[in-house]
Amino acid sequence: GIKDGQEIVFKETGNRSQSETPGDVIFIIKEKKHQRFVREKDNxxxxxxxxLSKALLGTIVKVDTLDGRVLSIPITDIVHPGYEHIVTGEGMPLHVPTNDTNPGSQLDKARKKAQPQQVIDDDLRGERGDLILRFDVVFPEALSAQQKKTLRAANL
Structure with a gap:
């Protein structure tokens, strides 16, 4: 869930000398473009x-996820150009700072269960953004006489 441009700071872990306090080490995140997915915030x-036929009649869209799973998503609505189908919880992990004190959050519950020496990762919550399927309807370049007749008979 770390975003482009976000900084990760390691306080006083830079070069050391006897006369000066070590500086901070700062990493600035630069997102790498992905060939299949585009990130929009946490989605x-x-x-x-x-x-066009699948847009009208329905289909199953298979999506290879970033974590190696394959989602089979049934599309039963009529899909128009620009149509979006949202799959809740299949986007990027939501980043919550480790200083989150939101009572009742999964992070808060994990802290309460942890032994004193355990480090609680802020991604234990398991919450994620959404996967947005954005459709581009591909229209046929031409229709045969029979296809036109069939469409007219269907009164589309």
Missing amino acids: LVYKVPIS
């Missing part, structure tokens, strides 16, 4: 080209 956008 992942997956662009899906879809044929």
Whole structure:
């Protein structure tokens, strides 16, 4: 869940000398573009080209996730150009600072269960942004006479 441009600071872990306090080591995150996904805040956008027939009749979209799973997402609505289908909780992990004191949060509960020497990772919450399927309807270049007749008969 770390975002582009976010800084990670390690206080006083830089070069050491006897006469000066060590400086901070600062990492600045630079996101690498992905070939299938685009990040929008904590959400992942997956662009899906879809044929006109599947847009009208429905389909199952298979998505290879970043963690190696394959999601099979049924699309039963009529898909129009620009249509979006949201899959809740399949986006980027939500980043919560370790100083989060939100009572009742999963992080708060994990802290209460932990032994004093344990470090509680801020990603224990398991919460994630959403996966947004953004559709691009691909229209046929031409229709045969029979296809036109069938469409007219269906009164579309």
